[in-house]
Amino acid sequence: MMPFRLSTRGHYAVLVMYELAKAGGSYSSLQDISAYWSLSQGYLEQIVRPLREAGLVEGKRGFGGGYTLAKDASEITVGEIVRTVEGPVVPVQCVADDLHPERCPDDCRAKAVWQKVGQAIDHVLDSITLADLIREDFPSTPTSKGDRSRD
Amino acid sequence: MMPFRLSTRGHYAVLVMYELAKAGGSYSSLQDISAYWSLSQGYLEQIVRPLREAGLVEGKRGFGGGYTLAKDASEITVGEIVRTVEGPVVPVQCVADDLHPERCPDDCRAKAVWQKVGQAIDHVLDSITLADLIREDFPSTPTSKGDRSRD
DNA sequence: GATAATCCTATTATAATAATAGGATTAGTG
């Protein structure tokens, strides 16, 4: 039930990055963020780890430490965040690897549907930056980079 | 791993409907379809049931029976099929019911992202009919100028 | 009456998700 669902990993990752973007240059601890959103701190730690390894956030240990964005909020898209913690957007497995190597390519045109869906999802995710998210008027008046010709 | 995935229910449902569309007005048995795609017949039966209850296919029992489309292939979209067997496209739960009733609405603009993604998915799925899928030249030559929003 | 199909309900195996647990390391503060 409920197709094309995003797991909590991607969901929470965007939430954390959104909070870091709001905090500007200062460091925010996962303890604060997890308490605010009533989430498990340990779970958030697991989720933030790949974001750090991908160079999207910087961690600072010890008292007064926490996380902060490693790049400007306008240079981090929601798509980067989601794909970093969840992997590529591939709605149906057969698009990546061929489940039925003989028949699939010639026979099954449905494959093109799933490819289109994946591209549409990526397009939306890549068109929204963290800077967009923290804009007062989002989503009513999008501005900066990204293609929003079809909004 | 792999966000926005479609489960096999939706995948197989489209596959079956695609086969029925190719068969035209005649009846195709799930035994044939499941054998051809190397899938479990019992599992397909479970998947086809809601399609029948929704009036998308008609079943005929007994020798020579099987399933056939209940409407013209041009009047059945991939979106209808997927939503019938999987439910509505809601990438993140908080969009439907409010996980954090107090904070979410005011505070979390990420919500708008998930709504946009859901709409983009629906748009693609609703723009493709079974008649499109069985066209010789799909998807190379869409009938009307790239964007096929219907109705 | 044999057979081929849908139709129906319940149960189970598998895998992915979502966490929990427990600790090691690092850096400021009194």
Place this chain on the structure above:
DNA sequence: CACTAATCCTATTATTATAATAGGATTATC
């Protein structure tokens, strides 16, 4: 220099959804 607050790291477990299996009842054709 201890104390504390934070990241950092690895492993295990609970929960859930998915994917299927099993077994039968019904209906239509030959």
